[in-house]
Amino acid sequence: MKRTNISNNVIRRLPRYLRKLDDLASRGEERISSDKLGRQMGLTPSQIRQDFSCFGEFGQQGYGYNVDSLRKEIGQILGTYRDYSAILVGAGNLGTALVQNFEFIIEGYSFLGAFDVRPEVIGKDISGFPIYDVAGVGDFVREHKVDIAILTVPREAAQDLTDVLVEAGIRAIWNFTNTEISVGENGPLVESIHFADSLLVLTYHLAELDDANKKK
């Protein structure tokens, strides 16, 4: 698999392609042209061909792409078959919703359990996964060599828990705390979810429509 020279922009589009291909596969589609895929995704066919050529997938003139093999290839590039291990740090409403509603967290990953500070939830479970005392999260990460921590604690606790996770050798943090966390040099990978950003994009477009209507 060619992995060099894939730009960040292409990497960020890969999950979208994967979702689209999953969707096509579930509807029984066996192949798709770059033209059709482009129309459905709001991208130009040449953009799509260029993206896919980054990892050596060229499709066939007059046939297009084989949905299933392209899907598997993108999944492989994204590492979805590697069974990375994950824990949830913060078993509040948001963390619970992630584990309960989004099977993707469990599918393709080894989900090992949740951690929380509140005595009333420690020892209980979320969808069958145990909730442990967060005091033991560092030891757990060390012992199980956990790859990914899903951080859903209140923002005041975010940096302290990040320090514990980094010290214990966590490899990646999926950050939902809506605050910046600092992991130091050579620290783990961090992806932060900023919900508000996409709300603001909506609001921008509402404001734009309102301004345009005022002008009329």
Place this chain on the structure above:
Amino acid sequence: MKRTNISNNVIRRLPRYLRKLDDLASRGEERISSDKLGRQMGLTPSQIRQDFSCFGEFGQQGYGYNVDSLRKEIGQILGTYRDYSAILVGAGNLGTALVQNFEFIIEGYSFLGAFDVRPEVIGKDISGFPIYDVAGVGDFVREHKVDIAILTVPREAAQDLTDVLVEAGIRAIWNFTNTEISVGENGPLVESIHFADSLLVLTYHLAELDDANKKK
């Protein structure tokens, strides 16, 4: 305010600028150069100057940008001062977490309440906001001319509720259902949150590191 010719890429960067400027303001910083801002955000100074020039903000040679005025301007462009009204559709764990933890939903917006189908939560509240029967959500949207619906129902219910909201004249849907919703032509604006995408980006980089280590 100049609003024409702002590209989608710039629009999507504006919330990030706003977060950064909020952060700088909260630390008492009064001005910042495009060089320094670029370093802190991983963008080139010329990229930043170009982005800001889209809406007529040029900064001053040798002084940089005034943090507070730039922040207000970006907020204005994003429509954060327009007091758009919002409702939550689906008062489960995820919806509850959004309303409880993310004050941004309330700040700058009129949050009017939540809707759910479960008798045991109807009549209760989330952080002081009432939970209504979802059967009345169409009438509510019509009556209160609601701008934004935050959709956090299970994916099976996503399209049916979307149809109700569209029929009632909702202007924008912030979609957390992890499924595509269709709103028809001239339907409302839609922004979908796909949590899994950013998890896959993390996984991509983990796989990349693992592959690089194998080669050594």
